[in-house]
Amino acid sequence: MASQVQRVAASHKLEIGPKMTTRTLEDFLTVPATETYVPGERLSYRERQIVQLIQQAKSNKEIAYELCLTVGTVKEYLYHIFRKIGVGNRTELALWGRDYLSEIAS
Numbered sequence: 001m002a003s004q005v006q007r008v009a010a011s012h013k014l015e016i017g018p019k020m021t022t023r024t025l026e027d028f029l030t031v032p033a034t035e036t037y038v039p040g041e042r043l044s045y046r047e048r049q050i051v052q053l054i055q056q057a058k059s060n061k062e063i064a065y066e067l068c069l070t071v072g073t074v075k076e077y078l079y080h081i082f083r084k085i086g087v088g089n090r091t092e093l094a095l096w097g098r099d100y101l102s103e104i105a106s
Helices: 002-011 018-029 045-055 060-067 071-085 090-105
Strands: none
Touching: 045 060, 045 071, 045 090, 060 071, 071 090
8 A cells, every 4th residue: 555655656746755655544544433423424504404405305496595595506515415425316315314414413
């Protein structure tokens, strides 16, 4: 793995020594035992609001009206939410919200 990092660095004309490579890999691969991933925790308050409205089968226009946003802004939020949690459509998002947002709220 260290040699792979060095090859990538070399291909981008970066000078990274073996000691730095090892440290970078250790930092990247080490997750402190106290840190646990809670799905949905990465979503902002506004993003969680949008997920909840999607669960209520609201359209982008209805979400925009309810949250005092433009439709374009709602679409941007949805794009970012889809990428953050790895879903591909509104139905998957609603199901994800059912499974994970209720855990955060309780």
